[in-house]
Amino acid sequence: MRILSGGHDFEGRSYVADVPFFILNMFYFRSISIDAKSQTAWVGAAATLGETYYAITQFNSSLAFPAGYCPTIAFGGHAIRGGTGASFGVILAYKIKLVEVPKKFTAFSLTRTLQQNATKLVHQWQSVAPKLPADLLISLQLTTVKSSRTGKSTVAATFVSAFQGGVDELLYIMQENFPELGLVKGDCTELSWVEYIAFHFGLPKESTYDMLLGKIAALPKDYFKAKSDLVQRPIPEEGLKKIWNLMKKMESPPGRMEWIPFGARMDEIPESEIPFPHRAGNLFLGQLQCHYTPP
Ligand SMILES: Cc1cc2nc3c(=O)[nH]c(=O)nc-3n(C[C@H](O)[C@H](O)[C@H](O)COP(=O)(O)OP(=O)(O)OC[C@H]3O[C@@H](n4cnc5c(N)ncnc54)[C@H](O)[C@@H]3O)c2cc1C
Known part of the structure; x- marks a missing residue:
């Protein structure tokens, strides 16, 4: 059965x-x-x-x-x-x-290419994101893209974030913890927690309810296989460059990864407490995705 x-x-x-x-x-x-x-x-x-x-x-x-x-x-x-x-x-x-949850969330989605210092920022994110205050989540999406300058494959790092609070407080926390990302007020948008789910997928907040209720027009079909790794030590810059080289070879459909930080509440639950290993002692979960077009 x-x-x-x-x-x-x-x-x-x-x-x-x-x-x-x-x-x-x-x-x-x-x-x-x-x-x-x-x-x-x-x-x-x-x-x-x-x-x-x-x-x-x-x-x-x-x-x-x-x-x-x-x-x-x-x-x-x-x-x-x-x-x-x-x-x-x-x-x-x-x-x-x-x-x-508060009525007001603040979200941002900031993309940096390899030419815009993405390797250093991703390296830094691994230590910063798991230690952020519990109200702030910054996840990372890594995608193979075509460079508009050279036409060749490169990797874009998109920092996607939800904060349970207003924009001024978020800017203060970012300045204290991750100033190198260069977040400014104009990058931020105010949402409700449920609208953030549409935002995370790059959808407008008007399509939130359609998306939640599984209406296909709001959520395009996407075919992929995913595996996850739990990362316990930051990957050095040299290691990241090796990952980028592999991703650059995955042009169409593009290579994609989603890295989701631990820390906060997740760090309070020991691995042995419940039958679920994604707990204390990990920096982040790195989901590796292989996208494909069905025959
Ligand atoms: C596109 C996609 C996106 C995802 N995104 C996320 C995410 O954002 N966060 C996250 O944490 N995970 C995510 N996942 C993983 C997902 O949470 C797990 O695969 C989850 O187990 C799926 O549950 P399901 O009921 O939809 O799947 P099913 O395939 O129906 O069930 C999964 C397993 O649970 C068993 N099971 C299901 N129902 C019952 C039941 N009633 N009683 C006993 N056993 C049961 C099944 O036999 C099977 O072994 C994603 C997966 C996919 C495919």
Whole structure:
């Protein structure tokens, strides 16, 4: 038996097997009910993250649930933390604890090419990002692009950030911790937490609800395989240059990586506490993506 909630398992464990099998599809288990008093919600196994974020923000825009970016992932596989592969039983619903968030977030997305000092900035980011105050997240997207100057392949580093607060406070923190990035007020935009999810994908905030509810026009189809590495020591500049050389060879579809820092709350949970290794002692998670066009 294979249990399928959102079908986002990168190895296909919810829908492939080496022996004859059947699929237990949780599709109809997707109700979401929120309790204002306890600030908790019951979420059906096949409810998507997007549907859940939408329901929470419609209920009370000062509440949130911190989980993944991709709106079409389902809770069934996502919240399960290590107990995958149908080894523990079938989960019908999760009770989740909501958190309070400010109404105002500030976001930025700043791209630097190799000619704009990206190697040094990425090297520095590895030590800076995991130590930032808990209200500030700066993740990193690395993409193979064509240089407009030489026409050759190069690598662009995009620093994508969400801050739980206003722009002036963000500028102060950046000046203290990462002045080399050169963030200025004009780079920043104010959003709600749920609008940040669209922002993270480079979508306008007007398409936030369509994106959360899985409407395809808002979220273009993208085919990729991804693997993650947990990085515990900063990769030296020489190592980064070797990575860039490999990425430059991946022109079309382009090579892509997403690096997500740890620190903050993640650093408070020892690796041995729960069956999920992505905990204290790591600097960041480096997701390596291979994009392709299906035949
Ligand atoms: C495009 C994409 C983007 C992603 N983005 C993020 C992200 O931003 N953050 C992040 O943390 N992760 C991300 N992931 C990883 C994702 O969170 C995991 O793959 C998650 O396990 C998917 O859950 P699912 O229910 O959609 O998948 P499924 O393939 O349905 O399930 C995954 C596993 O859990 C088991 N399972 C599912 N439902 C149940 C159930 N009800 N009871 C018992 N076992 C069950 C399945 O059998 C399978 O082994 C992403 C994955 C993809 C493909």
